[in-house]
Amino acid sequence: MSAVTEAAAPLLDVKGLNVSFFTHVGEVRAIRGVDFHVNARETVGIVGESGSGKSVTSLAILRLLPYPGRVTSGGVTFRGEDLLQKSAGAMRALRGDEISMVFQDPMTSLNPVFTIGEQIVEALAVHKKKKGAREARAKAIEMLNLVGIPDAASRFGAYPHEFSGGMRQRAMIAMALVCEPSLLIADEPTTALDVTIQAQILEVMKDLREKTGASVILITHDLAVVSETCSRIIVMYGGQVMEEAPTRELFENPLHPYTRGLMRCIPAQGGAARERLVPIPGTPPDLLKPPAGCPFVERCGEAMRICLASRPVFYGEGRHRAACWRLDPEAPR
Amino acid sequence: MTDRVRWDPLPPELQASEKIVRPSMTYLQDAWRRFRKNPAAMLGLTMVSVIVLLALIGPAVSSHSYWEQDLDRTNEPPSAAYIFGTDSLGRDLFVRVMTGGRISLLISFIATFVSCAIGVVYGGFAGYAGGRADNVMMRVVDIIWTIPLMLYAILLMVWLGTGLHNILIAITLVYWVNMARIVRGQVMNLKEQEFVLAALVQGAGSWRILTRHLIPNSMGPILVTATMMIPGAVFTESFLSFIGLGISAPLASWGSLCSDALGALRPYPYQLFFPAIFICATMLGFNFVGDGMRDALDPRLRK
Amino acid sequence: MARFILDRVFSIALTLAAVVTLTFFMMHTVPGGPFAQDKEVPPEVLRALEAKYHLDEPLYLQYVNYVKGLLVWDLGPSFQKIGVSVNDIIKQSMPASAKLGAVAFVFVLLVGIPAGIYSAVRRDSLPDQAIRFVATLGQTIPSFVLATLLIYVFSSKLKIFPTFGLRTWKHFVLPSIALGGYSLSFVTRLVRSSMLEALGQDYIMTARAKGVPEFQVFFKHALRNSLIPVVTYIGPLIATVVTGSFVVEKVFAIPGMGKFFVDSITNRDYTVLMGLTILDAILLCAAVLIVDLLYGLIDPRIRVGK
Numbered sequence A: 001m002s003a004v005t006e007a008a009a010p011l012l013d014v015k016g017l018n019v020s021f022f023t024h025v026g027e028v029r030a031i032r033g034v035d036f037h038v039n040a041r042e043t044v045g046i047v048g049e050s051g052s053g054k055s056v057t058s059l060a061i062l063r064l065l066p067y068p069g070r071v072t073s074g075g076v077t078f079r080g081e082d083l084l085q086k087s088a089g090a091m092r093a094l095r096g097d098e099i100s101m102v103f104q105d106p107m108t109s110l111n112p113v114f115t116i117g118e119q120i121v122e123a124l125a126v127h128k129k130k131k132g133a134r135e136a137r138a139k140a141i142e143m144l145n146l147v148g149i150p151d152a153a154s155r156f157g158a159y160p161h162e163f164s165g166g167m168r169q170r171a172m173i174a175m176a177l178v179c180e181p182s183l184l185i186a187d188e189p190t191t192a193l194d195v196t197i198q199a200q201i202l203e204v205m206k207d208l209r210e211k212t213g214a215s216v217i218l219i220t221h222d223l224a225v226v227s228e229t230c231s232r233i234i235v236m237y238g239g240q241v242m243e244e245a246p247t248r249e250l251f252e253n254p255l256h257p258y259t260r261g262l263m264r265c266i267p268a269q270g271g272a273a274r275e276r277l278v279p280i281p282g283t284p285p286d287l288l289k290p291p292a293g294c295p296f297v298e299r300c301g302e303a304m305r306i307c308l309a310s311r312p313v314f315y316g317e318g319r320h321r322a323a324c325w326r327l328d329p330e331a332p333r
Numbered sequence B: 001m002t003d004r005v006r007w008d009p010l011p012p013e014l015q016a017s018e019k020i021v022r023p024s025m026t027y028l029q030d031a032w033r034r035f036r037k038n039p040a041a042m043l044g045l046t047m048v049s050v051i052v053l054l055a056l057i058g059p060a061v062s063s064h065s066y067w068e069q070d071l072d073r074t075n076e077p078p079s080a081a082y083i084f085g086t087d088s089l090g091r092d093l094f095v096r097v098m099t100g101g102r103i104s105l106l107i108s109f110i111a112t113f114v115s116c117a118i119g120v121v122y123g124g125f126a127g128y129a130g131g132r133a134d135n136v137m138m139r140v141v142d143i144i145w146t147i148p149l150m151l152y153a154i155l156l157m158v159w160l161g162t163g164l165h166n167i168l169i170a171i172t173l174v175y176w177v178n179m180a181r182i183v184r185g186q187v188m189n190l191k192e193q194e195f196v197l198a199a200l201v202q203g204a205g206s207w208r209i210l211t212r213h214l215i216p217n218s219m220g221p222i223l224v225t226a227t228m229m230i231p232g233a234v235f236t237e238s239f240l241s242f243i244g245l246g247i248s249a250p251l252a253s254w255g256s257l258c259s260d261a262l263g264a265l266r267p268y269p270y271q272l273f274f275p276a277i278f279i280c281a282t283m284l285g286f287n288f289v290g291d292g293m294r295d296a297l298d299p300r301l302r303k
Numbered sequence C: 001m002a003r004f005i006l007d008r009v010f011s012i013a014l015t016l017a018a019v020v021t022l023t024f025f026m027m028h029t030v031p032g033g034p035f036a037q038d039k040e041v042p043p044e045v046l047r048a049l050e051a052k053y054h055l056d057e058p059l060y061l062q063y064v065n066y067v068k069g070l071l072v073w074d075l076g077p078s079f080q081k082i083g084v085s086v087n088d089i090i091k092q093s094m095p096a097s098a099k100l101g102a103v104a105f106v107f108v109l110l111v112g113i114p115a116g117i118y119s120a121v122r123r124d125s126l127p128d129q130a131i132r133f134v135a136t137l138g139q140t141i142p143s144f145v146l147a148t149l150l151i152y153v154f155s156s157k158l159k160i161f162p163t164f165g166l167r168t169w170k171h172f173v174l175p176s177i178a179l180g181g182y183s184l185s186f187v188t189r190l191v192r193s194s195m196l197e198a199l200g201q202d203y204i205m206t207a208r209a210k211g212v213p214e215f216q217v218f219f220k221h222a223l224r225n226s227l228i229p230v231v232t233y234i235g236p237l238i239a240t241v242v243t244g245s246f247v248v249e250k251v252f253a254i255p256g257m258g259k260f261f262v263d264s265i266t267n268r269d270y271t272v273l274m275g276l277t278i279l280d281a282i283l284l285c286a287a288v289l290i291v292d293l294l295y296g297l298i299d300p301r302i303r304v305g306k
Helices: A054-061 A088-094 A116-126 A133-146 A165-177 A195-212 A223-229 A247-252 A257-264 A305-309 B012-017 B027-036 B039-061 B093-129 B131-146 B149-160 B164-191 B194-201 B206-217 B219-242 B254-262 B270-297 C002-028 C043-052 C059-071 C086-121 C126-140 C143-157 C169-199 C202-209 C214-242 C246-251 C257-266 C270-298 C300-304
Strands: A012-023 A026-038 A043-047 A069-078 A099-102 A183-187 A215-220 A232-237 A240-246 A321-323
Touching: A012 A054, A026 A043, A026 A054, A026 A069, A026 A240, A043 A054, A043 A223, A054 A069, A054 A183, A054 A215, A099 A165, A099 C202, A116 A133, A116 A165, A133 A165, A165 A183, A165 A195, A165 C202, A183 A195, A195 A215, A195 A223, A215 A223, A223 A247, A232 A247, A232 A257, A240 A247, A240 A257, A305 B012, B027 B039, B027 B270, B039 B093, B039 B270, B093 B131, B093 B164, B093 B206, B093 B219, B093 B254, B093 B270, B131 B164, B131 C002, B131 C270, B149 B164, B149 B219, B149 C002, B149 C257, B149 C270, B164 B206, B164 B219, B194 B206, B206 B219, B219 B254, B219 B270, B219 C143, B254 B270, B254 C143, B270 C126, B270 C143, C002 C059, C002 C270, C086 C126, C086 C169, C086 C214, C086 C246, C086 C257, C086 C270, C126 C169, C143 C169, C143 C246, C169 C214, C169 C246, C202 C214, C214 C270, C246 C257, C257 C270
Parallel strands: A043 A215, A043 A232, A099 A183, A183 A215
Antiparallel strands: A012 A026, A012 A069, A232 A240, A240 A321
């Protein structure tokens, strides 16, 4: 097992994170020992199907887990500070300023009773970024321009319901970036949008990342989305990290059977349309009774007896690692 | 596990054994399971069952009858012979409260059932038809909705005259409106959804879509509303009887018993206490059941 | 917006017309007529009485005349009280009902809304559970039981508050609680549930992710969104509560509109019954209209479109 080594201290470092939801039917262990890091000015993709724990991870970083969720153990270090130890006030000051977030559904993520402008200015106001109302307004309009909203000055006073889905998501991105955060977490930012709009939003995000120098965590279930935007990809399943690698490396040489399964689910670009798409059979594990072994065991075509009994460790070299017993030197090829 | 075996391929039956973690349940089984786990809902169900049972068998097991007077033993406090005491005419209050319960519950059950039937048909039709028919039908509902419910019931009672079946008619005519609105809203929502389109594509007719798809899928809100209507009807009935527009002597309902007790409240407070406690317990019981059902039937909570 | 208001005004006019027509014909077709119970009235006197109140005219003419009177707010004479008009009765009885209603209304709002917000913000805490318990209980006690219970405990036994009338502030305490008890419970539960509903929305997460302080999350982002169901309920509530309660005014012997209403039922004083019903309906419709206009202020989505 080789640790992933980096020269400089990472911007964000998540270590051994465990998150549970204490529901009336019992403890749902949504995240079980997740490690990953994000370097400065880097875009990292977290990929997994629904229920894999990717969104919960991001909410845990911001300490915004909805009731009755709780971080049960592990650490989240941001710029050398442990976020889990911070006071509620200090954490609040950090949110939206240092780390901000874009959510999946732009239809419901904007407050319907306030104008787009008011909601962007609010982000500036709570972090005391701009002196006067006029200056804040100017900054908000500048951001709206930057995310490609035409005629931004006149759209400043519009309500969310007067915007289309794509426009709302642009406004969300403007709002998230208005305080110039060093880390942006985008949770399925394109899932709720039309395919043509998806590409535009991804373009806006890429463009803004270059302009502001922010690091980005892009959470998605769509490998195609991360392949174009991210330098490194983390594959999650059943509340655990399955594989992690630089994007090219992952696509050229996927180590984990789950990653390979995911790739068979996307149509090859430009290639002959002859190739068959192969779905992964079965459903994700029930995290109310988390499996003792590999969470993917019941859907895996290459499962061994050991996969059912104990949780695999990470194998791999350099910046590529995967948690699968098949990679063990002792395992049969 | 020996070192050799652990690297063997996992036999399919072992792999599958992991698969079914939770037994699959039908929607109603699942709802019932959640309902049972809710202590308030179960308490409510118990309360309602006990009250209904008492009203059903209470008058039969007692040695007194609700109309039999004993003018030598008027206004007696609760004792072994008369466990709830007697009223101003020497009638046994226990039997009167139980018989009153029969009347109150009977009225509310029938009124709820009939107004639900009307509401479901009316609301279902309006919602499914949409357009002009819906507009006209809902205008009518809106007009009735705007008139205060009690005022409307009182006017109806004045017009119809007092008596058991008139109370039933008045309550039914007031209550169907609520159900019609809810069913219409549900149907409007559901008919836009894909499974209706799927049924249409398969050639299902309007009637079939309404009765097989739309109404069964609205059953949750319909049941919850109906459960909440029962205590509402108990309330309305007792209120009408209380202001002298409901059941008249020698018959009794919980409301008329409370009304009778009012005159002699100071010396004989127990005469109000017993019927009042039954009204409150019934309300509380049905409210708990209704809340529990809402939580249990809410598909968003299904996990 | 203009179209929206116009549509609402039209709808309300329609409702009022329906109420007037319905009450008129119901009250004029009650079996027996208004003087039926006075058995000793000789037929010629009865005829004279009917002529005096124009009851011998064809029904449609009576209806037209009644509506004409309504347009200049003349509700006609009382059938039972000689020389007293329905307008007089309203003038005389409305102040007591309105005063009591206003006190009860303020009581409901001042206690119910904060209790509901507190309950939602401190969800599942001990105070929340206590508030929910009391509110559930409050919704199960009929007002006549609550009213008599209050009199029995606080004026008969403890002798803290007076029983009858509305002379000093002490007279207002028990009837206000009896009148507002149910609504208070309802408002508390409604505020709690609509606050929780709003707090579960995605935009609340967005506000928190932006670093908005919790206080602002609750009172700026959640409260305004949760106001619609609350306003929907309390608008008509004010109309209902100021026109008097049949039960509370009867139990506390308050000479308000509710008491006259009940009296007019037992006396078969149909013009009074009709007049009070129509007044109730007008006030209620006005309240509903105001609520509709308030929606526009609260929620911009309603402002433009439908």
